Amino acid sequence: MKPIEALPTVLSCQNLSKSFRGSHKQETVVLTDINLEICKGTFVTILGQSGGGKSTLLKLLGGFLPSSSGVLLFNGQPLKSNTPDIGMIFQDHNLYPWMTVEQNVGFGFKIKGEKPGKYKHLVHEILDIVGLSHARKLYPHQLSGGMRQRVAIARSIVVKPTVLLLDEPFSALDVQLRRRLQEFLLALWSEMNTTMILVTHNVEEAILLGQNLVVVGESPGRIVEEITISDAQYRDRYHPNFLRLQRYLESVLEGTSKEQANDYYEGILAIPRIQRN
Numbered sequence: 001m002k003p004i005e006a007l008p009t010v011l012s013c014q015n016l017s018k019s020f021r022g023s024h025k026q027e028t029v030v031l032t033d034i035n036l037e038i039c040k041g042t043f044v045t046i047l048g049q050s051g052g053g054k055s056t057l058l059k060l061l062g063g064f065l066p067s068s069s070g071v072l073l074f075n076g077q078p079l080k081s082n083t084p085d086i087g088m089i090f091q092d093h094n095l096y097p098w099m100t101v102e103q104n105v106g107f108g109f110k111i112k113g114e115k116p117g118k119y120k121h122l123v124h125e126i127l128d129i130v131g132l133s134h135a136r137k138l139y140p141h142q143l144s145g146g147m148r149q150r151v152a153i154a155r156s157i158v159v160k161p162t163v164l165l166l167d168e169p170f171s172a173l174d175v176q177l178r179r180r181l182q183e184f185l186l187a188l189w190s191e192m193n194t195t196m197i198l199v200t201h202n203v204e205e206a207i208l209l210g211q212n213l214v215v216v217g218e219s220p221g222r223i224v225e226e227i228t229i230s231d232a233q234y235r236d237r238y239h240p241n242f243l244r245l246q247r248y249l250e251s252v253l254e255g256t257s258k259e260q261a262n263d264y265y266e267g268i269l270a271i272p273r274i275q276r277n
């Protein structure tokens, strides 16, 4: 696993908050006091309950939504909206139904006005990596759910973004497929320099994939815990320490008393932890 300490910061949030205005003009605070440093090339998972503000946080980090207050820096500069260096994958892939796999994957180059001759080899290369060379002439409706999600990953990764944001990308898939794609994503990440930020409400997924695991609590959404996972035993979902950490994080999410949650934490070894209130 890549060591985190020596890496430069790619995204930095300082006291970030986000409110939405409701129908009667009252403000609802969805996220508050978000302080987060994301290092280049790391795999960060953001864990939280549904409705807790995870998607909103991801949209802020991608510059797809403006924050209400606070500072958000990308490579040391204020983040601009629509930065091509940041890609995003949604839960339901968002492929264009009228385009073939190959056309979908090459779309990022096409809208930049590049000629197919210039990027076709890159599209073929990435389709080979995601194991979909045989399907390049097919349309999305001819693919299984897992294949569609691999096309979505290929489409985002082919343009080599600095940061890739993934919003519950596997939650619509069955358990077996979800596990295969989790392994696939980890393998892809270890070969590339892309910073991955994946949002999930699934504790197992957050532990398996995350090098840095950030827990977002509710009402309003804020970071309640941040842990760094650098030990291979947390890549094995049947390891006793994996299960201990899973139990601890479940209790944090469910809002179990601090004493109880800390009791669960006692048995977990070798995990640096930043606890927040």
Ligand SMILES: Nc1ncnc2c1ncn2[C@@H]1O[C@H](COP(=O)(O)OP(=O)(O)O)[C@@H](O)[C@H]1O
Pocket: 020, 021, 030, 048, 049, 050, 051, 052, 053, 054, 055, 056, 057
């Ligand atoms: N554009 C919006 N306008 C008003 N409220 C919103 C908007 N987007 C999200 N919200 C509210 O913000 C809260 C968090 O939503 P979201 O970030 O989607 O949570 P999660 O992804 O964790 O399920 C929800 O209560 C949701 O209704």
Ligand SMILES: [Mg+2]
Pocket: 051, 054, 055, 056, 167
């Ligand atoms: Mg969401």
